[in-house]
Amino acid sequence: MPEYLRALHERFTTVSPEAMRVQRERDKILARLRGRLGKSQRVLLLHLLDLEDDLRDQTSLDSFLAGIRLARGIEQELGELPPYSFDDENEERARKLNEGR
Numbered sequence: 001m002p003e004y005l006r007a008l009h010e011r012f013t014t015v016s017p018e019a020m021r022v023q024r025e026r027d028k029i030l031a032r033l034r035g036r037l038g039k040s041q042r043v044l045l046l047h048l049l050d051l052e053d054d055l056r057d058q059t060s061l062d063s064f065l066a067g068i069r070l071a072r073g074i075e076q077e078l079g080e081l082p083p084y085s086f087d088d089e090n091e092e093r094a095r096k097l098n099e100g101r
Contacts, residue, residue, distance in 0.1 A: 009064045 034042055043062070077084050 005065065005068075006061070007027050008068075013064065037038060 033045060037045065
């Protein structure tokens with residue numbers, strides 16, 4: 001993925017107060033678990049959390065890119081001459097169906 005898209009994603013992605021609250025809660029639970037788990041279990045738990053963070057970051061980036069692609073498609077449609085018309089497309093489809101009979 002081009003670095004400028006990652007930079008745009010970082011620039012326009014905000015962390016909501018609710019997300020910050022959930023992350024603080026997660027960190028509290030993790031701190032409590034650290035004292036109760038053995039070293040190998042802690043390593044597994046931390047690995048799981050890292051994978052979860054990676055998955056969330058990738059999903060966020062994928063969603064951001066889908067939004068950019070959608071905006072680009074809308075821009076292209078608005079620039080078409082004549083502009084796209086759903087009604088015209090339906091009429092054309094109906095005309096072709098009638099001609100085929």
